[in-house]
Every structure is written in C-alpha cells, then in structure tokens.
Amino acid sequence: MEAKLEEDKGFEVLRRCGFWNGWEVPRVGLNGGLLLGWMPEHNLLIQHSSKNMIPANLLDHKGTPLSITFFYGHLELAKRKDVWLELLQIRKIALPNWLCIGDFDQVLNDEDKFTFHSNSIAGADLFQQTLNDLELCALKAKCQNFTWMNRREDEYFVMERLDRAFASVEWINSYPQYALHNHQIIRSDHGSILLGFEVQLPFRRRPFRLERMWSTYEDCGDVVKSEWDANTTGSRAFNLQYKINNVKRTFSEWNWRVFGKVEREIKDKQKILQTLKNSVQTLMDVRNEKILREDQENLMDGEEIKWAQKARSNWIIQDDRNTKYF
The missing domain is CATH 3.60.10.10 (Endonuclease/exonuclease/phosphatase)
Incomplete structure (x- = not known):
C-alpha cells in the first residue's frame, strides 16, 4: 500500500496492525512510500x-x-x-x-x-x-x-x-x-x-464468548437472571451446567436480535451501494450514492465500537479509527 510515511515510521504501523515482519520504502517528498507486512509463517x-x-x-x-x-x-x-x-x-x-x-x-x-x-x-x-x-x-x-x-x-x-x-x-x-x-x-x-489463493475452507462452528458490549444494555442483567433462576431438578453439578447452557443459548438468541440487526443492515446497505455504484448513470445516482455511503459509514462507526471492545491491542481506543494509520 502507499504509506506516505517518513522513514522508519512504517514499522511502527505494522507492529500496531499485528504484523511481525515487514518491508518499507520511504516516501519521496510528501507522496509515495510503500509498506508491506507479513506474518512469520510466510x-x-x-x-x-x-x-x-x-x-x-x-x-x-x-x-x-x-x-x-x-x-x-x-x-x-x-x-x-x-x-x-x-x-x-x-x-x-x-x-x-x-x-x-x-x-x-x-x-x-x-x-x-x-x-x-x-x-x-x-x-x-x-x-x-x-x-x-x-x-x-x-x-x-x-x-x-x-x-x-x-x-x-x-x-x-x-x-x-x-x-x-x-x-x-x-x-x-x-x-x-x-x-x-x-x-x-x-x-x-x-x-x-x-x-x-484457495477459498474452500472447512466449516467451523463459532465458539460462544461473552461480549463486553452486552453489559452496556439494560436488558443484559434480566437475560441472565431469568435463565439462571429457572427451576431444575438433579444434582448440583447438573443444575449448574443446565443454567450455564441456558444462559449461553439465550444470550446467542438475544445477541442476534439486538446486535445482529446492525450487521444485517450494514450488509443490506453494502449490496444496495454496490449495485448503485455499478450502475451510476445520472447526477441523481451520484447524490444517492453519497447519501448511502454516509449512512453506511455511520453504521460502521457503531460497529467499530463493538470491535474496539473485542480488540486486544491497547492502541485501539473508543472513537479512534483504524484507518488513521493509512
């Protein structure tokens, strides 16, 4: 990619992006400059x-x-x-x-x-x-x-x-x-x-993980309480496992209803925006493309907050945009 970075600044960006190895071509003046990063297995x-x-x-x-x-x-x-x-x-x-x-x-x-x-x-x-x-x-x-x-x-x-x-x-x-x-x-x-290079990948079921963003919703506590208080019969170990499975199942369904709506809306707008960009003919199409693009960027801002919470790299903070480095 074109880095537009001063010499030796590119490796700092690569480290923040999680790359272990890299190659940098410094910019000439204020333009140009190349930055290539790769992982150890390559x-x-x-x-x-x-x-x-x-x-x-x-x-x-x-x-x-x-x-x-x-x-x-x-x-x-x-x-x-x-x-x-x-x-x-x-x-x-x-x-x-x-x-x-x-x-x-x-x-x-x-x-x-x-x-x-x-x-x-x-x-x-x-x-x-x-x-x-x-x-x-x-x-x-x-x-x-x-x-x-x-x-x-x-x-x-x-x-x-x-x-x-x-x-x-x-x-x-x-x-x-x-x-x-x-x-x-x-x-x-x-x-x-x-x-x-090869797109045929084996299917793997996504493991359950408790997301920190769930706790920002008032309903989160009610979801846990309603499932945890469910009456069951059996040993203590069985009851504990039953309650945990109930919470996991309910959280997965709740996550899809609450947060999955945003993901679906982003995907729907991406399809509409892609179709519009591929068939622009008039000035009205250009204006509609701008409106749709801005709507999608707003949705992606909210989605980025979710991923920022998931990130383990401490350089990502709320309201920061990863693209600032590029």
Whole structure:
C-alpha cells in the first residue's frame, strides 16, 4: 500500500496492525512510500525494491515456490513507461509461478472508468502491450466494478478500476480456486482488494464468548437472571451446567436480535451501494450514492465500537479509527 510515511515510521504501523515482519520504502517528498507486512509463517525473500514495486519470492502452504510483485503505479502518465520497463526487468528474474498485484494507476479500457465527461483512457494501449509482453492474465474480480473514486459530486464524479491483480498461466493453473474481491470504497478514495489463493475452507462452528458490549444494555442483567433462576431438578453439578447452557443459548438468541440487526443492515446497505455504484448513470445516482455511503459509514462507526471492545491491542481506543494509520 502507499504509506506516505517518513522513514522508519512504517514499522511502527505494522507492529500496531499485528504484523511481525515487514518491508518499507520511504516516501519521496510528501507522496509515495510503500509498506508491506507479513506474518512469520510466510517467509518472504526480498532482495531489493524500488519506489514503485516490491518483488518477493516465497513458498506457499504446499511448499510450491512462487513470485509476487507488489505494485504501485506512477501518478504521472508520462512516467508510467519507465515503470512498465522496470516491470519487464522484474519478469526476467521472477519465477514462472508469478503474481503481480497492487494499484497500477492505469485503466485498461472504457469499462474501467465512469465519468460524465469524455472518457479519456490515455496510456491504456501501452499498458496492454506491457501485459502482453509479460504474458500476464487479468484475474477476474467479484463485487465492485471500480476500486477508486474522486469523491467529488455531481458532474465531476469519477470512478475507475485501478487496483487489480495479474498472474501468469502457471499461477492460475496452480490456484484454480482463487477468489479476488473488490471491497467497498469507504473512508478513502480507494477500496481494498482481497485475493484468496484457495477459498474452500472447512466449516467451523463459532465458539460462544461473552461480549463486553452486552453489559452496556439494560436488558443484559434480566437475560441472565431469568435463565439462571429457572427451576431444575438433579444434582448440583447438573443444575449448574443446565443454567450455564441456558444462559449461553439465550444470550446467542438475544445477541442476534439486538446486535445482529446492525450487521444485517450494514450488509443490506453494502449490496444496495454496490449495485448503485455499478450502475451510476445520472447526477441523481451520484447524490444517492453519497447519501448511502454516509449512512453506511455511520453504521460502521457503531460497529467499530463493538470491535474496539473485542480488540486486544491497547492502541485501539473508543472513537479512534483504524484507518488513521493509512
């Protein structure tokens, strides 16, 4: 990601985010800068980097070697040719099993951009030619069509697909069950993208945990008392286990009625917002998108309070936003 941080400041952010290892490219002036973090089980080998990319080699969970180039394109159109040439040099040392992912700052075709004005896609031909020379295929993404918007209003509103992933045929054959998701553009001009190499995961029932946020509701005490005072017959051990199970079951149902409503409302608004963003045609659509986005951000503020209570990292406090570091 683009860090925009002074040298050595990035590792402090990585530690706060829970990453044990990282690589930092300091910013130039007030812009740029790259920050990459990973956990110990992913042993990345990085020999060099530049202000636009961090190439790495590693072994996947099956022991298969692969190369990943984390990419950040140039903001200036005239200088993107140099970045494409650098990427061509990286290809010479990358493994056949190669993935290239990041913010390319360049659209490929008309479908990658929405605007009310003339749809200029300067630089697209050179970008496509570079991809052909690299023999890279675009990975198909789900959810949002666009990953960036200028957050302006009315006729100045623009959306583009700038963040994406490309891979060699060998990589696609190695991970046929991959899933690439374009997330909502919330609290930033970019939406995050999430790539899963293999999405088929075994189902595991979520264990019961007492949430601290439940105690903030007046009904919490009544829920415990009503179930704990239930009459039962049997040994003391049986009665104790019976009461605990009753409280657990009732709390789970109560949590779904009280707090699950917010989660469902967020998901419903996400679907509506995604549909609207993918079909913007008029100025009224732009205004409705702004209203829906602000409603969703308000709901997420309340949800963030819940997760802040769950967090074990002491740097998260009430009313703080995790995105302040990015």
